[in-house]
Amino acid sequence: MTGSPTGGYAGPAVDPAVPPAPIRDASVERPARALDRLGIVLAVLIALALIASPFVTYRANRIVSGEARSLFEALPPFLAAGLALVSATVALVAVLVRHRGMRLAAAILGLVTLFPVVGATAGFLTPEGNTFARISPATGFWLLVFAFALLCADSLSRLKPSPWLRLLALALAAGAIAALLLSGSWNGLSLLKEYAARSDSFWREGRQHVLLAIGSLVAAVVVGLPVGMLCHRAPAIRGAILQVLSIIQTIPSIALFGILMVPLGLLAANVPAAAAIGIRGIGAAPAFIALFLYALLPVVANTVVGLDGVQPSVVDAARGMGMSRRQRLFEIELPLAFPIILTGIRIVLVQNLGLATIAALIGGGGFGTFIFQGVGQTAMDLVLLGAIPTVALSFAAAVILDAVIDLTKGSRA
Amino acid sequence: MIEIDHLTKRYGHETVVDDVSLTIDRGTITAIVGTSGSGKSTLLRMINRLVEPSGGRVLIDGRDTAGMPEDALRHGIGYAIQGHGLFPHRTVAENIATVPRLVGWDKPRIDARVDELLRLFQLDPGTYAGQYPHQLSGGQQQRVGVARALAAGPELLLMDEPFGALDPIIRAKAQEDLLAIQRRFGTTVLLVTHDMEEAFHLGDKVAVMDKARLLQYGTPAEILTHPKEAYVERLVGTADRPFRLLSLATVADAVEPGTADGPPVEAATSLRDALAQMMWTGANSLPVRDPAGATIGKVSVGGILAHGRQPA
Numbered sequence: 001m002t003g004s005p006t007g008g009y010a011g012p013a014v015d016p017a018v019p020p021a022p023i024r025d026a027s028v029e030r031p032a033r034a035l036d037r038l039g040i041v042l043a044v045l046i047a048l049a050l051i052a053s054p055f056v057t058y059r060a061n062r063i064v065s066g067e068a069r070s071l072f073e074a075l076p077p078f079l080a081a082g083l084a085l086v087s088a089t090v091a092l093v094a095v096l097v098r099h100r101g102m103r104l105a106a107a108i109l110g111l112v113t114l115f116p117v118v119g120a121t122a123g124f125l126t127p128e129g130n131t132f133a134r135i136s137p138a139t140g141f142w143l144l145v146f147a148f149a150l151l152c153a154d155s156l157s158r159l160k161p162s163p164w165l166r167l168l169a170l171a172l173a174a175g176a177i178a179a180l181l182l183s184g185s186w187n188g189l190s191l192l193k194e195y196a197a198r199s200d201s202f203w204r205e206g207r208q209h210v211l212l213a214i215g216s217l218v219a220a221v222v223v224g225l226p227v228g229m230l231c232h233r234a235p236a237i238r239g240a241i242l243q244v245l246s247i248i249q250t251i252p253s254i255a256l257f258g259i260l261m262v263p264l265g266l267l268a269a270n271v272p273a274a275a276a277i278g279i280r281g282i283g284a285a286p287a288f289i290a291l292f293l294y295a296l297l298p299v300v301a302n303t304v305v306g307l308d309g310v311q312p313s314v315v316d317a318a319r320g321m322g323m324s325r326r327q328r329l330f331e332i333e334l335p336l337a338f339p340i341i342l343t344g345i346r347i348v349l350v351q352n353l354g355l356a357t358i359a360a361l362i363g364g365g366g367f368g369t370f371i372f373q374g375v376g377q378t379a380m381d382l383v384l385l386g387a388i389p390t391v392a393l394s395f396a397a398a399v400i401l402d403a404v405i406d407l408t409k410g411s412r413a
Numbered sequence: 414m415i416e417i418d419h420l421t422k423r424y425g426h427e428t429v430v431d432d433v434s435l436t437i438d439r440g441t442i443t444a445i446v447g448t449s450g451s452g453k454s455t456l457l458r459m460i461n462r463l464v465e466p467s468g469g470r471v472l473i474d475g476r477d478t479a480g481m482p483e484d485a486l487r488h489g490i491g492y493a494i495q496g497h498g499l500f501p502h503r504t505v506a507e508n509i510a511t512v513p514r515l516v517g518w519d520k521p522r523i524d525a526r527v528d529e530l531l532r533l534f535q536l537d538p539g540t541y542a543g544q545y546p547h548q549l550s551g552g553q554q555q556r557v558g559v560a561r562a563l564a565a566g567p568e569l570l571l572m573d574e575p576f577g578a579l580d581p582i583i584r585a586k587a588q589e590d591l592l593a594i595q596r597r598f599g600t601t602v603l604l605v606t607h608d609m610e611e612a613f614h615l616g617d618k619v620a621v622m623d624k625a626r627l628l629q630y631g632t633p634a635e636i637l638t639h640p641k642e643a644y645v646e647r648l649v650g651t652a653d654r655p656f657r658l659l660s661l662a663t664v665a666d667a668v669e670p671g672t673a674d675g676p677p678v679e680a681a682t683s684l685r686d687a688l689a690q691m692m693w694t695g696a697n698s699l700p701v702r703d704p705a706g707a708t709i710g711k712v713s714v715g716g717i718l719a720h721g722r723q724p725a
Contacts, residue, residue, distance in 0.1 A: 311501075313495070317558075320463055321511055321512050322483070322487030
């Protein structure tokens with residue numbers, strides 16, 4: 001092939017009269033013999049999960065090391081065979097079927113089968129009357145979850161659902177998980193036994209976790225928005241402020257707790273009012289302040305970027321028509337910057353929900369409490385009891401805020 | 414009447430508008446023309462105080478604008494700019510309603526005014542009132558921008574390169590719209606442009622600026638026939654000068670007694686267009702018709718050419 005101006009790969013010859021098909025349709029129109037690449041990876045994962053990985057772990061009590069149980073050891077034959085059949089079907093669909101709706105349906109079928117079935121292993125493996133034995137999902141189960149969820153997410157994103165549909169999908173998923181847990185089919189699993197032992201502290205720590213994450217976000221927005229507006233108005237101080245906030249981001253959380261411990265301790269010792277509202281060198285107060293400080297940079301930086309992105313001609317026209325500073329800010333600049341500011345808030349919320357786990361290090365509470373207890377006791381299921389809700393909250397927050405961002409952009413595309 | 418009195422703007426040591434004085438009559442269109450960096454936009458922006466003057470005054474109907482509250486001053490002055498500056502998150506109707514809302518009109522009055530302006534600019538209110546600016550074509554956006562500037566019925570309209578972003582055909586249409594609307598409302602218009610053709614076409618008076626100074630201020634014909642400085646002469650284009658003169662005058666200015674054969678020309682046609690028609694058809698003279706349709710005489714090639722001759 002000659003005549004390529006860049007001298008590189010010139011691409012396949014294309015009839016200029018035929019516009020190229022949109023990329024998202026390529027997988028539909030490709031000839032059937034071409035296999036789906038993601039599908040092949042997923043099929044390999046599913047095969048590994050079924051054949052070469054333990055499905056659950058059996059332990060005689062909570063902290064001894066476990067024994068692996070394969071799928072057919074862990075379940076009655078018909079259930080095991082059923083799950084294997086469903087998994088193989090999902091793998092086949094992932095490799096061979098292009099239809100996005102069919103792929104989504106297969107992924108959902110896989111998930112809906114897998115979750116109740118793994119609950120059934122507890123009843124099958126636990127000896128009658130034994131309350132010490134622990135059954136936990138193992139590599140095979142997690143690989144299957146990963147493969148099915150990836151297929152589900154991939155086909156969902158290829159369907160390009162509207163924001164409302166995404167919120168509906170999230171609500172359905174939450175409802176399905178709630179139904180699974182309330183049905184009691186998982187009660188025999190180690191994870192829920194850990195929960196049962198701590199059901200009241202679980203919800204208390206959960207509330208603390210959410211309060212820490214959202215409270216520090218609200219504080220960061222209340223402080224960060226005006227600071228961002230100030231940076232936008234006064235470029236002279238912008239560099240300094242953003243620099244300081246960036247440096248704060250680089251301080252490891254443990255070090256930040258150390259730095260905060262001394263001034264907060266002094267404050268509590270000398271100001272009775274501060275001590276009265278719970279400010280101490282350790283506990284929730286330093287955790288809250290650390291999360292707040294980490295949250296400032298995304299809020300301030302996105303406010304600045306959002307305001308900078310408003311077209312100068314729009315602001316000039318607003319001034320020229322006699323809108324006051326205040327009117328320009330609240331009626332023109334902030335509404336136009338809002339989607340970008342909201343993106344900053346999304347970053348902070350997802351980041352905070354994850355970071356709030358470290359509050360437990362200094363007695364600040366939150367789901368981190370279970371994680372650090374679990375690590376201390378080498379009880380993996382206790383770690384998961386803290387980690388899984390944290391991940392679920394972050395994920396839900398990301399989906400919800402992405403949808404809200406799309407909705408606010410929607411009216412002016 | 415607007416009096417610009419020794420107006421000066423300096424940024425540090427740089428003078429961007431240098432001691433400009435001119436008087437603009439009520440109900441006229443004045444075009445400020447110059448290259449970029451000549452100070453023409455700064456001069457315009459000092460009138461509604463988007464730029465505060467370093468020296469000199471602006472008087473509107475005898476009142477010094479420096480003494481008026483900034484926002485109230487701007488509520489009374491229409492402002493339209495290149496690239497329209499429409500608010501992307503507001504509908505066409507909301508955009509047009511901006512100044513009436515700021516000055517506190519009630520809703521029925523605002524709605525009626527928006528409706529009137531949309532019709533005036535040939536935008537069907539049913540279709541366009543609820544649309545967002547990004548849904549409109551460039552020409553429609555520009556029209557909404559001018560409609561928004563006129564919404565509260567200002568006596569003075571400032572326009573900064575209002576047609577700069579339009580392609581030639583839409584631009585010509587927008588210029589005709591502006592002339593028609595100016596005649597209808599009697600608005601005083603002050604317009605900044607870098608396009609000499611546009612300045613001569615729209616301006617009752619033309620102000621030529623270069624390097625912060627006002628070089629010449631007069632009617633288009635004065636500037637064409639008696640350019641004050643070499644720069645103005647170069648700007649008006651020595652070779653094009655006779656043709657520009659011909660486009661400024663109409664057939665009514667060159668009508669002679671007598672009769673002629675051939676298709677009649679309208680008295681309001683520019684001499685340039687009449688000459689073009691006669692060259693194309695090979696006619697030496699054509700009958701002239703007034704707006705009522707009556708023949709009022711003839712126009713000849715010789716008579717037209719005399720209008721493009723250098724004045725004594």
